[in-house]
Amino acid sequence: MTDKNRVFIFDTTLRDGEQSPGATMSHAEKLEIAAMLDEMGVDIIEAGFPIASEGDFAAVSEIAKQSQNSVICGLARAQLPDIDRCWEAVKHARRPRIHTFIGTSPLHRAIPNLDMDQMAERIEQTVSHARNLCDNVQWSPMDATRTEHDYLCRVVEIAIKAGATTINIPDTVGYTAPRESADLIRMLLERVPGADEIIFATHCHNDLGMATANSLAAVEAGARQIECTINGLGERAGNTALEEVVMALRVRHDIMPFDTGIDTTKIMNLSRRVAQVSGFPVQFNKAIVGKNAFLHESGIHQDGVLKNVETFEIMRPADIGLNETNIAMGKHSGRAALRAKLKDLGYEVGDNQLKDIFVRFKALADRKKEVYDEDIVALVQDAAANTGDDHLQVKHLKVVCGSDGQSADLTMIVDGEEKTVHATGDGPVDACFNAVKQIFPHNARLQLYQVHAVTEGTDAQATVSVRMEEDGRIVNGQSADTDTILASVKAYVGALNHLIVRRAQLGRDDKQISMYSH
Ligand code: KIV
Ligand code: ZN
Numbered sequence: 001m002t003d004k005n006r007v008f009i010f011d012t013t014l015r016d017g018e019q020s021p022g023a024t025m026s027h028a029e030k031l032e033i034a035a036m037l038d039e040m041g042v043d044i045i046e047a048g049f050p051i052a053s054e055g056d057f058a059a060v061s062e063i064a065k066q067s068q069n070s071v072i073c074g075l076a077r078a079q080l081p082d083i084d085r086c087w088e089a090v091k092h093a094r095r096p097r098i099h100t101f102i103g104t105s106p107l108h109r110a111i112p113n114l115d116m117d118q119m120a121e122r123i124e125q126t127v128s129h130a131r132n133l134c135d136n137v138q139w140s141p142m143d144a145t146r147t148e149h150d151y152l153c154r155v156v157e158i159a160i161k162a163g164a165t166t167i168n169i170p171d172t173v174g175y176t177a178p179r180e181s182a183d184l185i186r187m188l189l190e191r192v193p194g195a196d197e198i199i200f201a202t203h204c205h206n207d208l209g210m211a212t213a214n215s216l217a218a219v220e221a222g223a224r225q226i227e228c229t230i231n232g233l234g235e236r237a238g239n240t241a242l243e244e245v246v247m248a249l250r251v252r253h254d255i256m257p258f259d260t261g262i263d264t265t266k267i268m269n270l271s272r273r274v275a276q277v278s279g280f281p282v283q284f285n286k287a288i289v290g291k292n293a294f295l296h297e298s299g300i301h302q303d304g305v306l307k308n309v310e311t312f313e314i315m316r317p318a319d320i321g322l323n324e325t326n327i328a329m330g331k332h333s334g335r336a337a338l339r340a341k342l343k344d345l346g347y348e349v350g351d352n353q354l355k356d357i358f359v360r361f362k363a364l365a366d367r368k369k370e371v372y373d374e375d376i377v378a379l380v381q382d383a384a385a386n387t388g389d390d391h392l393q394v395k396h397l398k399v400v401c402g403s404d405g406q407s408a409d410l411t412m413i414v415d416g417e418e419k420t421v422h423a424t425g426d427g428p429v430d431a432c433f434n435a436v437k438q439i440f441p442h443n444a445r446l447q448l449y450q451v452h453a454v455t456e457g458t459d460a461q462a463t464v465s466v467r468m469e470e471d472g473r474i475v476n477g478q479s480a481d482t483d484t485i486l487a488s489v490k491a492y493v494g495a496l497n498h499l500i501v502r503r504a505q506l507g508r509d510d511k512q513i514s515m516y517s518h
Pocket of ligand 2: 016170172203205
């Protein structure tokens with residue numbers, strides 16, 4: 001590998017991904033995802049937008065402190081106090097970076113009401129300021145793909161002269177197409193003095209479904225940093241998906257001879273964890289990480305794969321950390337077998353965690369004949385989401401359901417005190433949710449209630465996701481159980497527990513920040 005063919009992976013799951021309405025993650029979840037990204041070999045982690053809220057600032061600072069190898073980057077608008085705040089958060093990192101941006105297209109220039117010269121001056125001033133604080137500075141002309149070419153060249157040159165070490169070219173609204181994405185990078189490399197001294201990054205959104213293709217085209221034209229998120233998480237149709245660009249570069253190395261530093265075997269685990277903590281499940285037919293991505297249902301395909309896997313598989317499940325031998329475990333499987341299975345699935349657990357998961361595994365194996373890998377993943381995720389030391393805990397649930405009506409008798413522990421109620425509703429889930437609301441009255445609005453079967457069969461576990469909103473604060477809850485109604489109640493209660501934590505942090509995590517620099 002020659003260095004000139006090394007492509008840096010810049011992950012923005014915790015900033016652009018988390019900006020997606022409803023994808024809010026807790027402080028602990030952000031730290032956990034950042035540690036996983038660092039371990040996977042992501043070159044740069046964009047950890048948040050420190051000026052946006054106290055919560056964002058705290059998360060970026062902590063991620064900076066815990067980082068091992070990755071560069072830790074924070075976002076800042078083109079304003080000196082934003083940049084100072086960003087530096088205060090990222091400076092703890094072994095390798096900090098400040099990323100500052102301003103919208104340069106005519107539509108974006110009109111909002112802060114700056115003319116071309118005034119904006120150019122602002123760019124010079126803010127990039128220089130960032131560079132005086134930190135020797136690793138990234139600058140982005142937001143909506144670059146709709147910015148006049150001459151003006152784009154002019155401002156990129158100013159940013160480079162002011163000290164930017166990476167210039168990111170965002171396709172903010174997912175408007176560009178592969179040929180144009182490549183042409184833009186080529187033009188900048190040809191026309192801007194000093195362009196060969198810095199790294200060009202590509203940052204694509206997926207509004208027209210072309211984010212991966214646009215990112216790869218930019219790399220072929222000379223960009224050497226791809227900005228992306230796990231599962232393509234992000235506002236609207238999302239950002240470029242990390243797993244897609246990384247696997248495309250690996251599988252088609254013959255025609256795209258570029259390398260990343262990503263340990264691809266960690267992809268699946270990260271994908272599952274991001275789906276869980278963000279409350280955004282991965283679509284079944286999603287490239288690389290979808291549940292069906294390696295399934296061969298049709299007879300012709302199965303026959304071919306059995307004779308030679310390469311007939312219908314261009315990559316192996318193991319390449320992304322998917323275990324190929326989905327051997328079922330049962331109630332006679334012991335603790336050592338469970339530990340080995342967890343390791344296979346990418347989970348390194350401590351002794352206490354193993355003890356807890358083992359108890360849950362035994363309970364599941366008693367109810368379900370065969371426990372598959374997906375069941376174990378759901379179990380681990382449930383254990384992580386519902387730790388048992390929350391304000392609200394479900395103690396006992398009895399549901400009556402049938403043509404004569406539906407009702408629920410629910411006992412919960414509320415901050416140590418036991419409460420029991422009886423409630424009715426339009427269906428068993430509604431009756432249970434009414435019971436929870438009697439015990440813990442609230443005005444939060446249910447935004448999402450979603451149920452998925454983990455495996456086939458009527459004894460399958462159900463994973464349930466619940467999303468709720470109160471005064472602009474969005475929280476998620478997840479749970480898994482063979483009892484769909486119980487999983488629903490636990491997911492609902494999980495969301496309420498997050499809400500209680502968010503209320504206690506009142507103001508700390510609130511983000512109502514405009515992307516414009518006035
Ligand atoms: O899409 C975009 O333009 C961004 C910038 C803030 C880089 O996310
Ligand atoms: Zn973006």
